[in-house]
Amino acid sequence: MGIQEIATVTGLSKSTVSRALRGMANVAETTIDEVRRVADELGYVPSSAAAGLATGRQRAVGVVVPVIDRWFYVKALGGVDAELRRAGYDLVLYNLGGPGGDRDRAFRRSMLRHRVDGLVLLSLVLDATERTELELTRHPMIVIGGPAPGLRNIGVDDRAVTRIAVDHLCGLGHRRVAYVGGQDEAGMNVAVPHLRRDGFVDAMRAAGHAVPDRWLLDGRFSFAGGVVAGDALFGGRAGAQTGAGAVPDRPTAVLCASDEMALGVLLAARRAGLSVPGDVSVIGIDGHEYGATVGLTTVAQDPEAQGRAAARAVLAEVDGGTAGAIAAAPAHLVVRATTGLAPG
């Protein structure tokens, strides 16, 4: 069942078997073949616990997510996973489970158990205690998404992202544009919503257009939240009755901090009897698949690539490499059918 059995069967020593199994140099080809054959016959299964104890390396990295059921997290998780598997590492998932989840236990009980060699944090809001605990483990760590104090992070330039969107809109003649963003109660990094909103407001101001407060809405970074925000902007279903003019003071364009919200705003616009982009243009941020199908214009990013980069970074550190600088993740405008010339 263990390495020992193979040793006795082959008449070799445990060390040689161990070396052969790991394909190390300094082992005769014939020995390697023999050992592998016997291992297969015996149905040998290595014990990662034993190997981990002996080497101090678990060949596993942890990924901490605030919640799992969000497009960005799922995609990023996929990227991290792909890269880890390539390197032969396992991925242990720590889901904080949103605001209701028992974060504390997750942090103390599991993450710190030396089960992993490194950590990838997804857009986390860490409090002081959590940060101290994490640092205490001295694990290589990196965060994906917004910046976190004292930790290296990979992600798009959030201010730049909204600026790109604003430039596109203004280029089409829009001057009255609303913004749907807001804090994500599910635990997204606090910095991201703020950076994007500030980027938006600043870019608009730079273009010479003021943004009234009532056009800065909270869409909770969800589809449903986007619908609610859109209803507020367009007068809701009621708007459909009286036509597109239900809300006298309507923006000609809406920038959403995520595609999921943009999808919701789109639905609200349609319900209100508005034509897109005839009456109102809508642009999102992310590059969500659904957006492609409905023709949503967006500033696309690639969370999967960010996940892969993050994984490579921790892996490099785990393997003794020093923490190199991380380039900002790219984002680019994808013009589709929901943005057009400003009306009038």
Place this chain on the structure above:
Amino acid sequence: MGIQEIATVTGLSKSTVSRALRGMANVAETTIDEVRRVADELGYVPSSAAAGLATGRQRAVGVVVPVIDRWFYVKALGGVDAELRRAGYDLVLYNLGGPGGDRDRAFRRSMLRHRVDGLVLLSLVLDATERTELELTRHPMIVIGGPAPGLRNIGVDDRAVTRIAVDHLCGLGHRRVAYVGGQDEAGMNVAVPHLRRDGFVDAMRAAGHAVPDRWLLDGRFSFAGGVVAGDALFGGRAGAQTGAGAVPDRPTAVLCASDEMALGVLLAARRAGLSVPGDVSVIGIDGHEYGATVGLTTVAQDPEAQGRAAARAVLAEVDGGTAGAIAAAPAHLVVRATTGLAPG
């Protein structure tokens, strides 16, 4: 750094410290307090590898998914995770990464390394080799989703689910109903698509309505696939030009094997200038959040609950309990706005 340090500082033996740390009986209250205090002071972090080696239990279970970025898998994963954390177990994620992924390596290299005490498989299509390898590990195992030969599984009754949908549709007077299902290339259990389709065809036949082959479409279980299927059914965007009559032989209702596909069909219908449910009714299966917002009628299931149940089942087996019977997961009709009386 280890249990030993605590022992020397407190003047106790390793065994007592170990017992105290785990809160076992036969340890003086005062001793426990003392040990805990010192452990905290020293920033003691237990080693799961060492504990695992000694006990043979890793306090972790593996979850194998074909791909991660699908609604059902994400939700189920969340359920498994919640239950595992409650029990103090870690979750290690094995993502096969779809058809392109290196399944083989995933199976051999990692899953079998005794890193986990049990396995939860999500809707997997296992080939003979994989099944043998898995059985070789002698891990408690359970699959969520369609039935898998030789393994216990939890999931909805897929034939019943489509029957519920058909009953609803027929009750509204529909006799010409199409079906969008199909094989999921991303690795969904082969059984599910077949069971649902057969359930549909049989239920229709029982109601006295034949289903022509051209109304049995493949939507690949994705939003985009649903759009394509809907275009085929309704004449695509071209239909919008000539009005609702573009396709002479149009069904009055469409049953989709997943809400994601139903959402796509809905989009296609709207594009073709059809009114829902005036011209055509659409019903899905799942209970996807987006569906609720757009008013999609569906046969809802609860993958999260299924995940929790699956986790409880493996945990019970891991703890020496015998494998109890598992009740079929519930599914129920949620009537919203996309289904109505058959036209005419």
Place this chain on the structure above:
DNA sequence: GTGAAAGCGCTAACAA
């Protein structure tokens, strides 16, 4: 209620 000692299955010097 506590301690001593023997491993769990593997890796890693150090020899040969």
Place this chain on the structure above:
DNA sequence: TTGTTAGCGCTTTCAC
């Protein structure tokens, strides 16, 4: 190229 010898940090009899 292969073998020997110590552990890695914890749990667990078995004594006391």
